[in-house]
Amino acid sequence: MENKKIIQVEEKVPFNLLIPLSLQHMFAMFGATVLVPILFQINPSVVLLMNGVGTIIFILITKGKAPAYLGSSFAFLAPAGLVITKWGYSYALGGFIVVGFSLCVLSFIVYKFGIKWIDILLPAAAMGPVVALIGLELASTAASTAGILPGTDGSIDSKNVIVFLVTLAVAVFGNVLFRKIFAVIPILIAIVAGYITALLTNLVTPQIVVDALHKSLLVKPNFQTPHFNLEAILMILPVILVLASEHIGHQLVTSKIVGRDLLKDPGLHRSLFADGISTMLSGFVGSVPTTTYGENIGVMAITKVYSVQVIGGAALLSIIASFIGPVAALIQTIPGPVIGGISFLLYGMIGASGIRILVDAKVDYSRSRNLTLTSVVFVTGLSGVAFKIGQVELKGMVLACIVGMVLSLLFYIFDKLGWANDK
Template structure:
């Protein structure tokens, strides 16, 4: 294989590459995807199972043209947590099913009326900073996972973090041939070895875990109040999905909003969430961590994503394997996240560069400025029990501003029309 050769979406990958590349994607998503079930107080096994199944369904719905891994969504934490505390997890599952169903309806509406409206409400001057915010607002999460925001910073954590990030950064530049497509996996292995040397890895739970264990399936209960509490999250996940599809389009060099189409990817994402609620798992979403892996490795093959999905399903039924992966310490996850999240942020800047956004036009400068400040300021807007903040709030503000500018253009009131 040529150095840094791009492996495109539909290309086949030899088995000797497929396995390590799939493992690389699994490690990238694992830390975040198992955190959500821990917060909800359920076993991560059912989540790993549904993430794998949901990803495979997504690939089928999008006709194998949209490389994306579906992991646990964080957007539901606040409203679902409220429902769980008052009614129980089964009623939260009912809310997940309702949101997924409504998301599928939105996808069908987009199929009927098209997605050209996105160019109006999110022009490049708005889409660029929105995409950049996807990575930038996760920067604190990467630092937190690494233990760098603790009141007392452990030097052991710092050593593991530096080893992991150092191997990822310099490996991405120096590795050649086969090694050049698995720098993330190599950095995880290097960080794990450093963690073992520092004595921060505990194998107790691995020894106690059963070898085989079926996921714990649960079934939803439906309540109008619970559904209305969780339903506004559809604004968040729709905005997030569009942003992820745009940044993935830039990375793979194809317009995924046109082919396979936003309606297909949005339907696949929400259908997975609906199915997750029906069997007792958590809602799913396309994962920025895996988008970052594609940006680093230039390997976009959906076969690799499908391989990671199969490994996730395998981990859900092999208890010891699942627990072994969970022993990967936070500084290792934080180390690779530093690079992956940064890649997403850089992809947003790339949209501005590739689109040759003219900042001599007042509207472009205004859009980018307002969106960045809105997303990074920490301000939030509450709609019932749903909190809009960060990238999602910035996206909504950007869409409203862009729509206002479009209407003012139609009335010939603006002073910077092309």
């Protein structure tokens, strides 16, 4: 651990490290994954339960070869919000199930036709910026969560800034300076340091902590049954475009981090199928759809611990937390500046992974197509341009990915026709 030895996907970790490493992953995903059920106005307990169950299912289906934590998906917020307003949450659940089933169908198509099309539709010059955008477009979200952006009156709460800076500083310098066991849990230490600072600055009052600890020891997740309505389903179904693009991007960046081609082994078809099954099961019991989480990819990039045993440990902790009232309540008291401070580093790590793809592939920018691809993808993703299909808005990384794929396909056709001037 002294020099941050890499712990590979299939390796086991010492028991004394398993719990802190698993806690680190659970805390990394917690802020974002709990926000979705709060916005849908449902109890987060069932979401924590199904995220843990979904992650374990993902590990089993991918044969323990693809380290990924499945958290709440933000892609459904807009269309599901409209469905909930018009028909109620149970009808949104029906839409979630159909989207999950569609992902499973897509996985069989990938299994049948392979993944060679990815090299044509997403060459390195397009893939690199698409992966980078996964982290870069979330930068403003991290700042907003931290509460360090000016409010309507132009002011910023100094408490937020102090807690944010302490959390970020411990994460950044701990990643460089910590040794032995501390070298692999800098995120967890930063969260603890940020929380203590929040208590000292009275951003989190002791009474809030006391109230959380006095919650009922055992709680039962509030399960709900789905209802199906064709109009509601059609409003939510286009989200599959977002999920597929996001999933491929996450698998690509994870592949670069762990040094293995996860699209080939265990295979993109397996990971897509696992993601779809998890989303379907969540819909059947009243939870929200799931997706592989960028926050946890960032944790792996920082710690160099890729073991699925650790991911599985985080999933089990999430399941346990869903039934223990004080634990779930206490975790929910973690303030935004702490989550934002961690996210600053984690999202940046994902952005850097996209640049690494360009470097590793030795992309030749003297070729017009490469320069054009990277430029257009970056500008599309960061410009704020949006395109709507029904109630689903395509923007950011997803729209940039689609634009990059269309351009890459056209360039491939130009090559076949002998029209390209840089072949």
